[in-house]
Every structure is written in C-alpha cells, then in structure tokens.
Amino acid sequence: MVGPKNLDSASSPSAFYGAEVRRLREEKGLSQSALGELVFCSGGYIGQIEVAVRKPQADLSERLDKALDTGGHFARLYPMVARTRHAAYFARVAELEAQAVTISQYAPTLVPGLLQTADYARAVIRASDPFFSSGEVDDKVAARLGRVRVVDDPAAPLLWVILHEAAIRMPVGSGPVMAEQLRHLLSLSETGKLLLQVLPFSVGAHSMVEGSVILMTFAEAPPVAYIEGLHSGQLLDDPILVGRCQRAYDVARAVALSPAASLALIESAAEEYAHE
Numbered sequence: 001m002v003g004p005k006n007l008d009s010a011s012s013p014s015a016f017y018g019a020e021v022r023r024l025r026e027e028k029g030l031s032q033s034a035l036g037e038l039v040f041c042s043g044g045y046i047g048q049i050e051v052a053v054r055k056p057q058a059d060l061s062e063r064l065d066k067a068l069d070t071g072g073h074f075a076r077l078y079p080m081v082a083r084t085r086h087a088a089y090f091a092r093v094a095e096l097e098a099q100a101v102t103i104s105q106y107a108p109t110l111v112p113g114l115l116q117t118a119d120y121a122r123a124v125i126r127a128s129d130p131f132f133s134s135g136e137v138d139d140k141v142a143a144r145l146g147r148v149r150v151v152d153d154p155a156a157p158l159l160w161v162i163l164h165e166a167a168i169r170m171p172v173g174s175g176p177v178m179a180e181q182l183r184h185l186l187s188l189s190e191t192g193k194l195l196l197q198v199l200p201f202s203v204g205a206h207s208m209v210e211g212s213v214i215l216m217t218f219a220e221a222p223p224v225a226y227i228e229g230l231h232s233g234q235l236l237d238d239p240i241l242v243g244r245c246q247r248a249y250d251v252a253r254a255v256a257l258s259p260a261a262s263l264a265l266i267e268s269a270a271e272e273y274a275h276e
Contacts, residue, residue, distance in 0.1 A: 013077070013080040013081045014052040014055055014081050015052040016077070017056060017074070017077050017078075017080075017081050018049050018050040018052045019050070020073065020074070020077065021046065021049055021050050021064065021074075024073075025046070025050075025068065028068060032044070032047045032050070033046075035064075035067060035068075038063075038067040039063040039064055040063065041060065048221055051220060051221060052095065052099060055081060055092055055095070056074070056078065056081060058078055061075050061077070061078040062074075062075055090228075090233055092235055093214065093226045093235060096216055096218075097114065097157070097216070099218060100157040100216040100217060100218055101158070101217050101218055102157055102158045102159075102160070102215075102216070102217045103157045103158070103159050103160070103214060103215070103216050104159075104160045104161075104216075104246075105159070105162070105212070105213070105214045105215070106161075106162045106164075106199075106208045106212055106213050106249060106252060107161065107162070107163050107164065107212055108164045108166065108167070108208070108209075108211065108212055109166050109167055109170060110124060110167055110170075110172070111167055111181055111185065112161060113144050114151055114159070115159075115161065115184070115188060115194070116144060116181065117177075117180055117181050117184050118141060118145060119173060119180060119181075120172055120173060120177055120178075120180070121141050121145065122137060122141050122173075123172045123173030123177055125137050125140045125141060125144070127172070151188065151193060156193055157216075158193065158195075159193060159194045159195065160194075160195045160253075161194065161196050161197070162197045162198075162199055162208070162249070162252055162253060163197070163198050163262075164198075164199045165198055165199065165200045165201050165265075166201075168182065168198065168266060168269045169269070171273070174276075175273040175274065175275075175276030176273070176274065176276075178269075178270075178273040179270045179271075179273040179274040182266050182267075182269055182270035183270050185266055186263060186266060186267060186270070189259075189263055195259055196259060196262055196263065197253060197256040197257055197258070197259055197262045198256060198262040198265050199255070199256045199257070200257055200265075203255050203256075206251070206255060207247075207248040207249075207251035207252050208248055208249065208251075208252045211227060211229060212227070212228050213225060213226065213227050213228075213248075214226040215242070215245060215246055215249060222237060222239065222242075223246075224236060224237045225242045225245040225246070
C-alpha cells in the first residue's frame, strides 16, 4: 500500500488535494483501506491520491466529501486538479515528471519536451499545427518550458534519454535553432543530471522502433510507462506491460552508442548546424 512521502502540498493542485485527503482521513481515524471501502476503491488508490501519483475523478471527489463529511470541499477542489495547460492525454504525465525519482525516455524523431529550448519548442509546436494563432503557440511554449523547470530543480529526477539519430539530423527551425538545442543537450549532460545516448541509423530495426516511451520510477509508488502517438497517449501502470516497456528500453540502450560517443556525435552535428 502506498504511504505518504515528503511532498510539498503547494507544488501542484493534485499535491494539495492529496494532502487534504490525508489530513481529513487521519482526523477521522481512518486507514487508507478503510477510507477506500467507504468510497468504493482500493486503499492503494487512496494512497496514490495522497502522494499525487494518481489523479482523482469527479465522482470520487463527491464520495470523499460524503465519507469525510467535508461539506463539498473536494468537489470544489476538483476543477483545479482537472485544469491543465497540457493536452488532456498528457496532463497526468506532466505532473508525474515532477514527482519521479528517475525518468528514462526514448525519443525517435524529436528532442524530448523536458530538454527543449524555447526556440526549438516554438518551431515544433508551430510545425505541429500551422493553424495555431500566435497566442496559442505562446501558451503551448510556456507550458512546455514549465516542464523544463523539473530538470532545473535541485531535487530533479535522474534522466536517461536515448535519442534516435533522426532527432539530431532532422532540422527543426533554422540551423542556429538546432545548434542551440544540441548545445543545450551537451550542457545538460555536463551537470550530471542527464545521461544521453544516441541510437544510430546503422542499428536498423530495434526494440523501440514502434514509438516513443517514457518510463518513470517513484520513491513510494509503482513505476509507470507512457507511450505516445499522434495527438494521443497512454499511461500504463500494469506491472507486466511496464516491465515489457522497460525490457525494450534496456535492449535499445544496449545497442545505442556509448554516452561519450553520443556526445561527440551531437557536438559534431551542432557545429554543422552552426555553419549553415
């Protein structure tokens, strides 16, 4: 069963919601399992809500209000928890990134959002839908850069990223934009927060060929995997499926270039873009 961890209740609406569930549950003298029985869910799910690993639903908020006699407290909090600047299918992933102990990601065509510069992010977002207004692009860039703060946090998760060589060779924006982006990756690698590998074209077909994946581990909750497609994504917490994703990632990591060789390739590409 998941227990509370050292989570700042002001870090997000979900964290505050979870802290309130814990506070009011303990005031009633209820265990996580006992409260779960009252609101028709597992004690483990209650625990995951308390540490902001899982997000509550509207109907559960109403049942919590009834079980804990809050006068509608959680129903009022729920809209803040549900509101997000990210796409609906990705919102939960963005929250989990800030709580993870480790994040492992395979990126087949683009530099991952957590590692993007502002100009690179703008070029990606603009290319994804040319009908976005300037204001919409600005909002999406701001949301993406908000995720980047996870990397800058002193308690940031350890990052292990495998980039396919296509993400380095495919120009996004101008040559200077690409040069800045690749140099940003080199700079992050020097901080000790990011371990970066490149999967070269020469590998051919490989274990991750079907798409991108993010794997996250937590201090007091089970690992999850996130698989993303075109305007859609799926967050997986089934241990068997997460294990299969981890195994595929491990195989890709084994055939990728070493970190040193990867950084040399990225540095070379950055120089090429800088002189375009």
